[in-house]
Amino acid sequence: MQLVAEHIDIGTRSPTVLLNESDAAELGVHALERVQLRWGERTAIGIVELTDELVSEGTLGVTRRLGHIEGDVEVSVAPQPDSVYYIRKKLDDIELEADELSQIVRDVYDERLADVELGAYVSATYTNGLSMEETMHLTESMADVGETVAWEEPVIADKHSIGGVAGNRVTPILVPIVAAAGLKIPKTSSRAVTSAAGTADAMEVLCDVAFSVAEIRDIVGKTGGCLVWGGAVNLSPVDDRIIRAETPLSIDPKGQLIASVLSKKKSAGSTNVVVDIPYGEGANVESLAKARELAKDFNRVGDHLGMAVECAITNGGAPVGRGVGPVLEAREVLATLAGGGPNDLRVKAIRLADLLFESVGVDADAAEILDSGQAEETFREILAAQNGDPDVEAADLSPGRHTVAVRADRDGVVTHVNNRLVNEVARRAGAPRDPGAGLELHRRVGEMAASGETLFTVHAESEDKLADAKALTERVETVRVRHPDEALVERV
Amino acid sequence: MQLVAEHIDIGTRSPTVLLNESDAAELGVHALERVQLRWGERTAIGIVELTDELVSEGTLGVTRRLGHIEGDVEVSVAPQPDSVYYIRKKLDDIELEADELSQIVRDVYDERLADVELGAYVSATYTNGLSMEETMHLTESMADVGETVAWEEPVIADKHSIGGVAGNRVTPILVPIVAAAGLKIPKTSSRAVTSAAGTADAMEVLCDVAFSVAEIRDIVGKTGGCLVWGGAVNLSPVDDRIIRAETPLSIDPKGQLIASVLSKKKSAGSTNVVVDIPYGEGANVESLAKARELAKDFNRVGDHLGMAVECAITNGGAPVGRGVGPVLEAREVLATLAGGGPNDLRVKAIRLADLLFESVGVDADAAEILDSGQAEETFREILAAQNGDPDVEAADLSPGRHTVAVRADRDGVVTHVNNRLVNEVARRAGAPRDPGAGLELHRRVGEMAASGETLFTVHAESEDKLADAKALTERVETVRVRHPDEALVERV
Numbered sequence: 013m014q015l016v017a018e019h020i021d022i023g024t025r026s027p028t029v030l031l032n033e034s035d036a037a038e039l040g041v042h043a044l045e046r047v048q049l050r051w052g053e054r055t056a057i058g059i060v061e062l063t064d065e066l067v068s069e070g071t072l073g074v075t076r077r078l079g080h081i082e083g084d085v086e087v088s089v090a091p092q093p094d095s096v097y098y099i100r101k102k103l104d105d106i107e108l109e110a111d112e113l114s115q116i117v118r119d120v121y122d123e124r125l126a127d128v129e130l131g132a133y134v135s136a137t138y139t140n141g142l143s144m145e146e147t148m149h150l151t152e153s154m155a156d157v158g159e160t161v162a163w164e165e166p167v168i169a170d171k172h173s174i175g176g177v178a179g180n181r182v183t184p185i186l187v188p189i190v191a192a193a194g195l196k197i198p199k200t201s202s203r204a205v206t207s208a209a210g211t212a213d214a215m216e217v218l219c220d221v222a223f224s225v226a227e228i229r230d231i232v233g234k235t236g237g238c239l240v241w242g243g244a245v246n247l248s249p250v251d252d253r254i255i256r257a258e259t260p261l262s263i264d265p266k267g268q269l270i271a272s273v274l275s276k277k278k279s280a281g282s283t284n285v286v287v288d289i290p291y292g293e294g295a296n297v298e299s300l301a302k303a304r305e306l307a308k309d310f311n312r313v314g315d316h317l318g319m320a321v322e323c324a325i326t327n328g329g330a331p332v333g334r335g336v337g338p339v340l341e342a343r344e345v346l347a348t349l350a351g352g353g354p355n356d357l358r359v360k361a362i363r364l365a366d367l368l369f370e371s372v373g374v375d376a377d378a379a380e381i382l383d384s385g386q387a388e389e390t391f392r393e394i395l396a397a398q399n400g401d402p403d404v405e406a407a408d409l410s411p412g413r414h415t416v417a418v419r420a421d422r423d424g425v426v427t428h429v430n431n432r433l434v435n436e437v438a439r440r441a442g443a444p445r446d447p448g449a450g451l452e453l454h455r456r457v458g459e460m461a462a463s464g465e466t467l468f469t470v471h472a473e474s475e476d477k478l479a480d481a482k483a484l485t486e487r488v489e490t491v492r493v494r495h496p497d498e499a500l501v502e503r504v
Numbered sequence: 505m506q507l508v509a510e511h512i513d514i515g516t517r518s519p520t521v522l523l524n525e526s527d528a529a530e531l532g533v534h535a536l537e538r539v540q541l542r543w544g545e546r547t548a549i550g551i552v553e554l555t556d557e558l559v560s561e562g563t564l565g566v567t568r569r570l571g572h573i574e575g576d577v578e579v580s581v582a583p584q585p586d587s588v589y590y591i592r593k594k595l596d597d598i599e600l601e602a603d604e605l606s607q608i609v610r611d612v613y614d615e616r617l618a619d620v621e622l623g624a625y626v627s628a629t630y631t632n633g634l635s636m637e638e639t640m641h642l643t644e645s646m647a648d649v650g651e652t653v654a655w656e657e658p659v660i661a662d663k664h665s666i667g668g669v670a671g672n673r674v675t676p677i678l679v680p681i682v683a684a685a686g687l688k689i690p691k692t693s694s695r696a697v698t699s700a701a702g703t704a705d706a707m708e709v710l711c712d713v714a715f716s717v718a719e720i721r722d723i724v725g726k727t728g729g730c731l732v733w734g735g736a737v738n739l740s741p742v743d744d745r746i747i748r749a750e751t752p753l754s755i756d757p758k759g760q761l762i763a764s765v766l767s768k769k770k771s772a773g774s775t776n777v778v779v780d781i782p783y784g785e786g787a788n789v790e791s792l793a794k795a796r797e798l799a800k801d802f803n804r805v806g807d808h809l810g811m812a813v814e815c816a817i818t819n820g821g822a823p824v825g826r827g828v829g830p831v832l833e834a835r836e837v838l839a840t841l842a843g844g845g846p847n848d849l850r851v852k853a854i855r856l857a858d859l860l861f862e863s864v865g866v867d868a869d870a871a872e873i874l875d876s877g878q879a880e881e882t883f884r885e886i887l888a889a890q891n892g893d894p895d896v897e898a899a900d901l902s903p904g905r906h907t908v909a910v911r912a913d914r915d916g917v918v919t920h921v922n923n924r925l926v927n928e929v930a931r932r933a934g935a936p937r938d939p940g941a942g943l944e945l946h947r948r949v950g951e952m953a954a955s956g957e958t959l960f961t962v963h964a965e966s967e968d969k970l971a972d973a974k975a976l977t978e979r980v981e982t983v984r985v986r987h988p989d990e991a992l993v994e995r996v
Contacts, residue, residue, distance in 0.1 A: 022522065023554035025535040030514065040937055043517040044619075062515035092752065100753055103631045127536075128749045131623025139595045139631050257620045260584065261592055445532055 013039055013087045015072035017051070022075040025256070027123055029058035030073030031087075036062050039089060044126065046090035051081055057090055057124050095119040096129055102136035110149040117153040120250045130257040134268070138258075142267025144309065148316045150267065154275035155317070159246045161198070161225055161281045169197040169368050170282035172273050174289055174306075175207070176296035178331035178434040179453075181341040182288065183211045184239055185348050185361035185382070188390035190368055191236030193376035198232045198280065200242035205259055208438030208450055209338045212241035217342040217409065217447050219400025231397040239394060248276040264296065266306060270313050277319060284320045284371045286364050290328025294431045297328065322371045324364055330429040330457045333357040337443040337450015337471065339411050346406040349388040358382070412441070412448035412471035414478040418485045420461040420493045427501075428492040429457055437490055441472040441481035448473045455491065467491040505531055505579045507564035509543070514567040517748070519615055521550035522565030523579075528554050531581060536618065538582035543573055549582055549616050587611040588621055594628035602641040609645040612742045622749040626760070630750075634759025636801065640808045642759065646767035647809070651738045653690070653717055653773045661689040661860050662774035664765050666781055666798075667699070668788035670823035670926040671945075673833040674780065675703045676731055677840050677853035677874070680882035682860055683728030685868035690724045690772065692734035697751055700930030700942055701830045704733035709834040709901065709939050711892025723889040731886060740768040756788065758798060762805050769811060776812045776863045778856050782820025786923045789820065814863045816856055822921040822949045825849040829935040829942015829963065831903050838898040841880040850874070904933070904940035904963035906970040910977045912953040912985045919993075920984040921949055929982055933964040933973035940965050947983065959983040 013035065020030055029047065031039070041047060041060050049056045049072075056078060067073040074081045095116040098108055108116075116133065119125050125133070142150065169190050171183060183201060190197045201211035201221075212221045222244035223231065231238040242248070251272045258264055277285050287310050290296070291303035307323035314321025333354040335344045347353040348361070365378035381387050396402040434451055442449030452469045455461045468491060472478035494501075505527065512522055521539065523531070533539060533552050541548045541564075548570060559565040566573045587608040590600055600608075608625065611617050617625070634642065661682050663675060675693060682689045693703035693713075704713045714736035715723065723730040734740070743764045750756055769777050779802050782788070783795035799815035806813025825846040827836045839845040840853070857870035873879050888894040926943055934941030944961045947953045960983060964970035986993075 021555050021557035023525070023535055028553075033515070043515055061520075063513050065513035096752060096754075100755065103627055103753070103755065105631065126752060127619035128623035128626075129752055131620035132627040132753050134620075135595055135624040135627035136631065139597065139628065260588060260618060260621055261595070261624050262588075263592065263595065 015070060015085050015087050017074050017081045017083060017085050018067060018071050019079060020066060020073040020075055024075055024077065026059045027057060027077045028061055028075045029078065030061050030063050030067050030075070032067050032069045032071065033062050033064050034069055036060060039087065041089055046124065046126070048088045048090040049081065050086040051083060056081065057122060059126070090124070093119045093124040095125065099129060099133045099136055102140060103132065105140045107143055108146055113146060113149045114153040117150070117157060117250050120253050121157045127257070130253065134254060134257045134261065134263060134265070137268050138263045138265040142265065144312060147267040147270050147309065148313055150271040151275045151278070151313055151317060154248070154250050154271055155278035158249045158279060159225060160279045161247070163196065163281045165196050167195060167284060167372050168282045169195045169372060170277050170280065170285045171199065171364065171368070172277070172285065172287050174269065174273070174287065174296055176431060177290045177328045178208060178431045178438070179333040179336045179341060180290070180331070181211065181214055181333065181345050182357065182361045182364060184215060184345045184391065185357070185387070186365045187237045187239055188349070188387040188394060189361065189365040189378050189381045192381050192386040192390040193369065193374060195236065195372060195374065196232055197237040198228055199238060200240055200245065200247065200280065202242055204444045205255070207435045208336045208443040209341055210444070211239065213338045213444040213447070214341040214345065215239045217338050218404055219395045219398035221398065223398070231394070234397050235390060235393040237390065237394055238398065240398070242276070247279045248272070251276060266309065270309055274310070274313055274317060274319065274321070278317055282319060284368060285314065286322045286324060286367045286371065288324050288326055288364060290326045292327055292329025293428060295328030300325070320371050322367045324367055326360060328431070331431060331434055331453060332360060334453045334456070335450065336434055336453070337411070337438050338447035339409050340450040340452060340471070343406045343409045346404065349382070349391050350406070351383060410448060411450060411452070412446065412473040414472045414475050416470050416478060416482045417466040418468050418470065418490065420463055420465050420467055422493055422495065423463050424461060424493040424495045424498070426455045426457050426459050426461055426467070426491055427494045429453065430490055430492070433488050433490040437470060437481050437484055440477065440484050441470050442474065442477040446473040446477070449477065461493050467493070507562060507577050507579050509566050509573045509575060509577050510559060510563050511571060512558060512565040512567055516567055516569065518551045519549060519569045520553055520567045521570065522553050522555050522559050522567070524559050524561045524563065525554050525556050526561055528552060531579065533581055538616065538618070540580045540582040541573065542578040543575060548573065549614060551618070582616070585611045585616040587617065591621060591625045591628055594632060595624065597632045599635055600638055605638060605641045606645040609642070609649060609742050612745050613649045619749070622745065626746060626749045626753065626755060626757070629760050630755045630757040634757065636804060639759040639762050639801065640805055642763040643767045643770070643805055643809060646740070646742050646763055647770035650741045650771060651717060652771045653739070655688065655773045657688050659687060659776060659864050660774045661687045661864060662769050662772065662777045663689070663691060663856065663860070664769070664777065664779050666761065666765070666779065666788055668923060669782045669820045670700060670923045670930070671825040671828045671833060672782070672823070673703065673706055673825065673837050674849065674853045674856060676707060676837045676883065677849070677879070678857045679729045679731055680841070680879040680886060681853065681857040681870050681873045684873050684878040684882040685861065685866060687728065687864060687866065688724055689729040690720055691730060692732055692737065692739065692772065694734055696936045697747070699927045700828045700935040701833055702936070703731065705830045705936040705939070706833040706837065707731045709830050710896055711887045711890035713890065715890070723886070726889050727882060727885040729882065729886055730890065732890070734768070739771045740764070743768060758801065762801055766802070766805055766809060766811065766813070770809055774811060776860060777806065778814045778816060778859045778863065780816050780818055780856060782818045784819055784821025785920060787820030792817070812863050814859045816859055818852060820923070823923060823926055823945060824852060826945045826948070827942065828926055828945070829903070829930050830939035831901050832942040832944060832963070835898045835901045838896065841874070841883050842898070843875060902940060903942060903944070904938065904965040906964045906967050908962050908970055908974045909958040910960050910962065910982065912947070912955055912957050912959055914985055914987065915955050916953060916985040916987045916990070918947045918949050918951050918953055918959070918983055919986045921945065922982055922984070925980050925982040929962060929973050929976055932969065932976050933962050934966065934969040938965040938969065941969065953985050959985070
């Protein structure tokens with residue numbers, strides 16, 4: 013059916029087209045079904061919504077995502093994508109072939125899969141798992157789509173944390189240490205999805221984070237490193253869509269996780285990668301055995317792709333550092349680069365940087381680079397290159413002025429600080445959208461607390477959000493204080 | 505956030521609301537996220553789409569599904585529904601409790617689940633299965649939502665086929681036989697989803713099929729039975745949504761199937777149900793062992809709900825009757841009621857009706873009722889009550905005038921007629937939307953065919969669609985003809 017495109021200003025996550033009811037009936041398509049669009053030499057897939065009034069017969073309403081479509085468009089019913097058969101096969105717990113995984117990745121890339129089908133894909137890989145072979149094929153397929161970056165340097169260093177630990181702002185300390193040692197480290201980071209702040213959110217307190225690949229080359233050329241938001245470059249379009257399907261379900265299957273991380277590193281041109289795998293109560297990985305298994309799989313897939321992947325299994329049972337939330341974390345980064353800061357954050361950054369040096373075979377000492385001020389100098393060069401103020405000081409950064417103190421209800425020792433609850437309290441307080449929102453932890457695991465002493469302070473930029481966060485702290489045990497002789501954690 | 509509702513004419517499958525970008529940013533919601541809407545004493549869930557132009561700041565664009573919303577609306581971020589945790593639990597292959605299944609059903613009913621989550625739900629129940637306990641709880645929960653019908657009569661007969669067999673139009677013959685015996689049989693049927701015609705599509709050739717519960721009572725009061733479309737009554741809103749998620753994936757997990765069928769029967773007030781379970785090559789159930797297992801589970805869940813459920817395992821390896829498609833099937837129904845028609849269709853209707861008589865304990869003989877003309881008389885009363893022509897004759901019905909004959913390419917015996925391909929060819933030819941489209945089978949399993957003889961004729965209402973169907977018949981083996989001495993089915 014031949015229709016004429018008309019632009020309709022609606023922003024959806026899917027490539028929506030609006031069809032007049034009678035055109036849709038003629039075509040035989042219903043709401044949310046797919047149509048194939050062909051205009052000139054180009055084609056795209058549209059997801060149908062129906063209207064009587066917004067577009068008239070003979071007209072195709074194209075929404076923002078399809079705003080590049082103009083003029084006459086040939087509209088036909090799109091056949092069901094082949095990858096749906098492969099998703100069904102995986103639901104039947106049958107191992108997928110390389111070309112089947114590659115077809116799934118291409119169909120996700122071309123947005124041929126509806127949300128129901130994407131939900132089935134992430135469910136199938138979660139519940140039935142991906143074999144080592146499948147993980148390797150998936151990683152290669154994902155690296156093959158989207159932009160890729162090629163570098164002239166033979167060594168490109170990189171770092172990734174599988175997350176789940178509040179406050180864990182190691183990256184902005186590690187990147188300038190590594191760059192100051194003369195290595196290139198073009199680091200892209202994510203924004204928070206379910207946490208209080210991602211590295212990109214914390215860096216945005218200090219400088220811009222959205223840059224094109226060409227701009228990233230320029231920043232890295234000048235300073236040796238960068239600290240930018242990965243979402244602004246199209247290195248992993250498939251990964252973004254898969255994560256959007258996994259997030260509401262809070263699932264992150266191992267094979268998919270490895271494929272997501274390493275395909276992105278491959279596309280970014282990285283040669284040596286250190287992967288931080290925090291484990292512990294409440295972390296994404298809860299046991300040492302699982303952490304080791306994941307690390308081995310990362311190593312194997314890395315080998316297969318020709319990347320040197322070093323894994324660091326770290327303590328993930330409690331937050332790293334004392335500040336949680338964009339401003340509070342940025343402040344600790346500045347303090348640590350200046351030679352102070354929380355010791356666990358400092359030591360972790362040094363240790364991971366040394367692992368990278370060892371992997372590359374560079375004779376450098378991370379502690380020395382940090383203590384000599386070279387890392388701070390490089391960090392400030394990166395800030396300047398990313399349009400930030402290179403002379404910013406920790407004291408310039410103010411967390412939200414509305415605060416509430418959460419106090420110990422007994423004398424005892426802090427036996428656990430719950431990462432998920434810390435993140436949730438910070439998010440209720442407004443993080444990461446309100447950069448000043450977050451938590452300051454005054455007592456950490458192993459420290460004594462007397463009844464009535466402040467365990468942590470919640471910061472918010474508005475009274476309302478502070479009240480939300482406070483209400484949550486009253487219902488849950490974010491910081492667990494127990495008498496040293498107490499045997500029970502919980503009575504169920 | 506307080507917004508004012510404005511109606512926007514867009515029809516979507518979900519309850520979409522349009523928010524101005526800046527209101528959405530203020531609320532902190534993104535495209536496809538859920539918002540809670542509260543106006544007056546009422547609440548609803550909306551799925552967000554964004555716009556700059558279609559609605560201005562301070563305005564909430566409500567689309568068709570939410571057209572009942574007027575005036576001031578309090579809009580807030582909707583919390584993630586609890587049932588997402590239970591879906592995740594099922595993905596982890598942990599048995600769900602009664603209240604967890606009931607929460608999932610309620611959230612599907614209230615449209616709180618996004619498509620990704622629905623996809624995960626059907627995937628989890630498919631790949632990890634539902635236990636007998638889970639199936640019972642799910643069935644009860646599904647029967648508890650939506651409309652229910654109560655009857656004064658102590659016995660309400662009903663029938664269901666789990667489908668997959670082309671042509672299988674037993675229902676319009678069985679219903680008048682049962683009604684003529686003095687039983688009440690208020691039968692609701694579906695339209696085709698992936699087949700050439702559902703019972704509702706075939707009946708629509710002869711009369712109206714969309715009636716309210718009150719109208720159904722009236723029709724059944726007059727005639728003892730009805731043959732209406734289930735989609736017009738709200739007996740199984742949850743089932744409809746689950747099926748919409750299962751269809752693109754071509755999955756129909758056993759426990760979900762039983763819950764869907766029996767919850768609908770329970771809501772309809774049925775007391776005695778016969779379930780047709782066709783099995784065989786290419787049917788929904790491929791082995792006798794699986795058919796028996798399914799039948800036993802139907803019996804058990806029926807017992808649990810206090811319904812007498814009789815299962816008939818039937819031959820499902822090939823189409824029943826010779827006509828496939830709305831008009832061609834309606835024609836055979838009329839012929840069979842008049843005492844002619846294909847023998848397999850006649851015998852199957854009689855056998856299933858006798859099973860119902862036995863279940864209820866009624867002393868009636870289906871063959872006698874059919875041969876005496878009583879069934880035809882009742883059928884014509886039902887047609888009249890459903891605004892059809894009670895004097896319609898088979899000869900009045902014309903299949904599509906564009907035809908192509910598909911011929912045998914060798915001498916031999918028909919060893920298989922592929923249900924899925926028969927349906928697919930009929931659908932390419934335009935069925936069920938074009939009622940005259942479909943297939944006439946001239947040779948059936950066990951019959952001889954000489955090279956060049958017509959195996960089946962494809963009918964279509966348009967030349968284009970006929971060409972589509974013809975192209976498919978040239979690529980696939982819809983009817984398999986083999987020499988009696990040929991040993992190989994396929995060489996792989």
